[in-house]
Amino acid sequence: MKITVDPARCQGYANCVAAAPDVFDIDDVTGKVVLLRTEGDPGEIREAARACPVAAISVED
Template sequence: MKITVDLGRCQGYANCVAAAPDVFDVDDATGKAVLLAAEGDAAEIREAARSCPVAAIGMEE
């Protein structure tokens, strides 16, 4: 699975962190999402992508 974060779209809502805290975090300096891991629980990652209000999270299985 390939996970991407479109930093141009990310607004730092942190919904991805709530859905998949082992995979995503929010950078203190930029306020944008960062990947902590290249893989993780697929269901959590799908929820992170679904819950992002600006559709900044992408994944390819």
Template sequence: MKIVVDRDACMGYANCVIEAPELFDIDEATDKAVALIEEPDESFREAAERAARVCPAVALRIEG
């Protein structure tokens, strides 16, 4: 599984951080989301998918 953050689309709402703080954070320099683990193991799939679903900017994609 791979987490892809579309930094152009990200508006910095931080919903992903609220849903999955172990996977996402906000870059203080850009106020955009960053994936803390770009290729997490399957144990993180549910949290990653939940974070992608709650992103109002549709800036997160889970591949694989």
């Protein structure tokens, strides 16, 4: 699974953090998504990508 985040698109909603807190976080300074790990629960990661209202996260199998 390949996870890609686009901090330029991120608006800091943190839906990704709610869905997969072990994989995503929000940077305290920029307020943008940060990828903590490249692996995790596939279901949670896919839910995080779906939950992002600005599509700042993409997932490829």
